[in-house]
Amino acid sequence: MVDSPFTDEILNAPSQRKFSMPVFILFDETTDPIDHVYHIQLKMDLNTENDSLMCKCFPTSLAGPALNWFKNLPRGSVYSFRSLCDRFISQYYGNKRPAKDISSLFIMKQRADERLQAFLTRFNLTKSIVIECHPSTVVQAFILAMTRGTPFHTSLVVNTTKTMDELNERANGFMRLEEEEAANARKTSIISMEEKTKAKIRQK
Template identity: 70%
Template sequence: MALNVENNPLMCKVFPTSLTGPALNWFKNLANGSMESFRNLCDRFVSQYYGNECPTKDILSLFTMKQLEGECFLVFLTRFNLVKSMVIECHPFTAVQAFKLAMTRETLFHTNLMVNTPKTMGELNERADGFVHLEEEEATNTRKTSMVVTEVKTKEKIRQKQTVPQHPTSWKAEKRA
C-alpha cells in the first residue's frame, strides 16, 4: 500500500478493510461520492473518532496510586496494570517501585516484594499470580466456614424450638385444657 499512496481511488477502496464495528458502520453510511480524496476521507475519519483516543499518563500517575481499603489484590493489580499501560516510556524497574509503594503494606506479597524485588512488571505479574490464587482460595475457605457456621446456628435454633415446652398462648387455649 505504501507504493500506492498517491492512488486515491485504491486507497479509498482499501481503507474500510481496516475497520470494524461502529467505525465500519460510519464508513458504510457515508454518501456515495462524498469524498474528494483519500486525504479528505482521513480528515473526516479523524474528526469523527478524535475523542476516542486513549489519554496518555505520566509516571506520576503510577506514584500517586494506592490500593484501596478492602480492595482485593487482583482488582488492584488489574487497575495498576491498566494505568501502567497508558504511561509512555516507563522504565520497568520504576513501575515495580511504584507498585510497591501503591500496594497495602504488611501483606504476604508486599513482604515478598521487599525481600526479592522483581526487575520488571512481567516478573512481578508472574509472581502475583500465585498470590491471587492464594487470596481466592482464602476467600473461598472463608465463605465455606461462614456457610457451616450459619448451618450449625440454624440447626441449633431448630433443636431449641423442638425442646421448648409448649405453653398455651391465649386464654382460649387455657379453657380447652
C-alpha cells in the same frame, strides 16, 4: 443503496477462502479510537496483510453515529486501511485517553478491601497510558501502592523484580492463594450459618 466510500479496487478484491469474521467490540463514539484500531488489528491477526479485507471488516465494528459517519464518507475516498484509520482517528481524536506521567502511578493506593487481582488490573490499566516510564520505576510504584504486610508485598520487598511482566507472573500464585482463602472463608461462613440454624431449631 448507499454508495461505498471504498475504491473499486477494494470493492472488487477477491474474497478470501475460509475466512471467519471476528467478533469486534462495537465503537459507538465513547471510547478511544486508537484503542479501537488496535483491537481490530489484534482480532484480524493473520489477515492484517490483506488490506482490502481489513477495510471491508472495519465498518462491522461501528455502531450508531460512528456507522453513520462511515456511510457519509465520500464515494471512493477510502483507498487503504491506513487511510481509513487516519480518517477515523482524526474524526474521534477528542475521545483519545489523555496520557499521564509517572506521578499518576505513585499516587495510587490499594484499597483496604481490594484484592490483588483487582488492584493489579487497575494498576496495569493506569500504566498503559503513562508515557516514558522506566520498568524498574513502575515496579517501585506498585510496591509502594500495595497494602503493607500482605504476602505478595512481603515477597516483593524481600526479592523484587525488574519489570512488570515478571511481577505479573509472580502475582499469579498469590492471586490463586487469595482465591482459595476467599473460598475457604465462604465455606466457613456457610457452615457457621448452618450450625446457627440447627441450634435455633434445637432450641425451638
